[in-house]
Amino acid sequence: MTRPFQEVAGADGAIGGPKNITVIGAGISGLVAAYELERLGHHVQIIEGSPEIGGRIHTHRFSGDRRIPGDDRVSADGPGGPFAELGAMRIPAGHRLTMHYIAELGLQKHVSEFRTLFSDEAAYLPGSTGYLRVRDAHETLVDEFAAGLPSRDYQENTLLFGAWLDASLRAVAPREFYSALGTEMGVELLNRVDHIDLTPYRCGSTKNRIDLHALFADHPQVRTFCPPHLERFLDDVLDETSSTIVRLRGGMDVLPRRLAARVRGPISTGLEVVGIDVRDDAVILGIRQGAGTLTRICDYVVCTIPFPVLRGMHLSGFDRDKLDIIRQTKYWAGTKIAFHCREAFWEKDGISGGASFTGGHVRQTYYPPVDGDPALGAVLLASYTIGPDAEELARLGEAERNAVVARELAVMHPQLREPGMVLGVVARAWGTHRWSRGAATVRWGQAAAVREAERREAARPQKGLFFAGEHCSSKPAWIEGAIESAIDAAHEIEWYEPRASRVFAASRPSRSEESA
Template identity: 50%
Template structure:
C-alpha cells in the first residue's frame, strides 16, 4: 500500500497477521485502535509505523500546529526562516537521515555550520571578545593558571585549551562551573595519550585545535571520560558533519502528518490519564469542559514535564517516580529579523559565535530567501540555568537585554532600521513542553539506561515514547528511535480486555489542570 502525502508517496508494508508468544501461543493479529498523544516527531513516526502494521490510529495534539519541539518560524510570510526548536541533524543519526529520504527531503539537506567553524566568528575570553583566529594565546594563558608547571606536553595543553573553550560554549550555568574544578587535569591526562598534532590548524602563524576534526578523528575520546554523555553532546555540537534542511526543519513533521490516513486532532490538550484493566481513560480539555474517552491502546509521547501535571491513576510506583523525577532543562531562542546579513560585511560567512554573558551562543544562518526580505539572525541560544537567567526578564525586556549585549560585538544592530522584528521561544514556559529536553549529562551509563527503560516501560495498554524514552535524549534521532520501538510494542501486545459495558463519553465541568 502507498499513502500519498504532501511530500510524495510513502510506502506502507502489509501488516503481520499473527503474533507468537514466548510460550508458543498464537493469536490472530487484528487491527488495534490506537490513540497517540502528541504530534511531535515521536508521535507522528509511531502513528506512521502503526498504520504500516495495519492498525487504526488517531493523534491528539494540544497545539493548533503539529511539530512538537520542531518549530520553524518564517518572518514576513515567505521571508527568512529561524529555527526555534531542533535545528541540526548529525550525519551519524542514521534513522533521522533515512526518514528524511523517505519523506522526499534528501535534496534539501545542507551543511549546518556550528561553533568554531568560522575563524572570523567571536569568542568570549577573559580579556573580552576576540575573533576565533586571534584567541589562542589568551585562552592558553588563562588555561595554564593553576596547572603544575612542565608536567604536560605543549600540544596537550593547546588541545585541552580549545576543548575547554568548547565546554564553556556548550555547558550551562552551575554545571559549567562545577566542571572546571577538576576537568582540566582530566582532559590533559586523556590527551597525553593521543597524537593531537594532525588536528591543529594555523592562522597567521598561530596554532589552535580544530575541534571538529579532532572529535571526528577520535570518536572514542568521549567514552573515556567520566562525563561520557556530556562529551558525546560536545562531539556532536562541534562536529562538521551536521546537517539542516533548506526550507525549515518543520518539513519533517508537516510531511509526516500529511502522510497519515487517520485523523490528527489539534487543540486537544490531555489533562488526565487513567490506566484500567480494559484500556485507558484519556481526559482532554475542550473549552471549559473535560471530556473523558475510553481508549483500547494509548501511546503517550508527551514530555514527562507535562505528564506530571496531569491527573494520573493506575500507574505503578516506579513509573510515577520516573515521571516526577526526570530532569528537563529549559532552552530559550531569540531570533531577529534583520534588514540584511550585516555579519557578512564583518567577514563572518556562517557558523556561530560563543558570545557568553546572557546571550551565550549566536548563529548566522545563510540567506536562502529573497535577500530583499532581509536575513534571520539567531541572536541568542541558551539552555538550562542560562535560559532560566534570561527568562527572569519579561519577553520585551529579555529581547532588549539580548540586543543590547549582542550589539557590543555587532554594533550594526543599533543602526536605524536594522532590526525589523524579534521572536522568542522559551521552551521552559511552553505549556506543551515545559522544557526543551531531558538531560542525562551527569549520570553514568548504567543509571542513564535504567532511567530510559523505566521511562519507556508500558503501564497496561498505556505505552510511552519520546526523546526522554530513548538512547538519544534531546535529539530527533531519539524521538524516532522510541517512536518506532513503541509502535512495535503496541503491535505485539496482547489484545485488550473488552469492557462488559461500553464506557462511551462523559462530560465534566472543570477537571484536572
C-alpha cells in the same frame, strides 16, 4: 489540522489483527509512531493539544513563506521570507534513524550543511580582555587555560587541545554547570592526549585549532579518561561542535509536515488531554475541547507528552515506579531569541555563518544562511541558552529580555544600534511553554548505567498505555531520540498481548536494539 479517518491495511499485516491506537501528541515521536503503526496494519489517530503539529520543531517565519497549494507543507524551493528555528535546528549526520526518515520522505535535496560554534574563523568568543576572533584566539586561550593547570609541562599541541576543549565546554554548558566541573575534564585527559600525535588534527587556515570530533572518533580510548558521569555531556559537546551536522534548507518544519502528510488517520489539533486512567482492558482519556471536557475510551494509547506536562495531569492506574520517573525526570529549559534584521550585517564583518560564543546572558549567537530573498531581510539567532541560563532570561519580561540581549550583543555587533536594523524580534522560552514545560531531557552528570535505567523506566508501558519521546530514548534532546523511542513503542504495541507477562515483554529486544 483534521483529516477524515481512513482504515489502513498494512502491507505486512498486524500480528494478532489490527489494533485501534490513539497517539497523544503530534511532535516527531507521535508522527513517527503513527506512521510505523499504520505500516504494520493498525488503525491510528493522533490528538494534539496545541493548535500546531511539530512539537519542539518550531520554525517561525517572519514573512514571505511559500506554501504548496492544497497542502500544509512549506516549500523549501525558491525564494521565501527569513525564518528562525526556535526549536530543533540541526541533525548530526551520524544519526542514522533521522537521516533514514529524511531519505524516506524524499527530503534529501533539502539537506544542507549546518555550521556551528567556531566553524567560522571570523566569529567571536570572549577572552579576559574582550572579544576575540576565532582565528586569533589560540594564544590567549592557551595562556588562560595553562594558567589554571598545576603544571604546564605539556606539549604545545596538548595545550592547544585542552584550550579548545575547554572553550567548547564553556560555550555549550550553562555557566552554573561549567563552574561545577572544576578540573574533572582536566589533568588525566591531558596526560593521555599528550602521548598522541595531534598534528593531523590541527585545523583552520593557520592550523591553530584542534578538530575535537575527529580526534575522539579516531582515538576512542581517550574517552575512558573522561569521568563516566560526564560521558553524555562530552557526546553532546562533540556533536554540537562537529563539522558533520546538517539542517533542512527552507526550515526544519518540513520534516513533521511531510510526515503528517504520510499519516492516513486523522490528526486533530486543539484536543488537550487533561487526565489518563489506565485500566486492564482500556485507557480512558479526559480531553478538554474548548470550554468542555469529554471522555474517550481507547484500546491502546501512545503517550508522547513531555513528562513535565504529564505530571500536571490527573493520572490513575499507574504503578508507583512509573509515577516516580514521571515526577523525577529532569528537563532543562531552553530559550531562543531571534532578530529579524534588515540585512545580514555580519557578512560585512567577515562572518559567513556558524556561531559565536557571546557569553553573558546571551551565550550563543548563530548566523543562519539567508535561504530566501535577501530583500526580505535576514535572521540572526541572537541568543540560544539552556538550563539555568535560559530560566534566567525567561523570568524577564519580554521588553526587558529583548533589551538585555540587544545591549549585550551590540558590544560585539554595534551594527545592531543602527536605526531600522532590527525589524522584529521573536522568542520561545521552552521552559515555560504550555505544551512542553522544558526544552529537553538532560542526563548530563549521570553514569551510563543510571541513564539506561531511567530510559527503560521512562519507556516502560502501563498495560495498554505506551510511551515515546526523546525522554524515553538513548539520545535525549535530539530528533534521533524521538524517532528511536517511537519505533520502540510501535514494536511494543505490535507484540503486546493484554494478559502477557511482564517477563515476556522484558525479554524481547526493541526494534532499535534488533537493528543496531
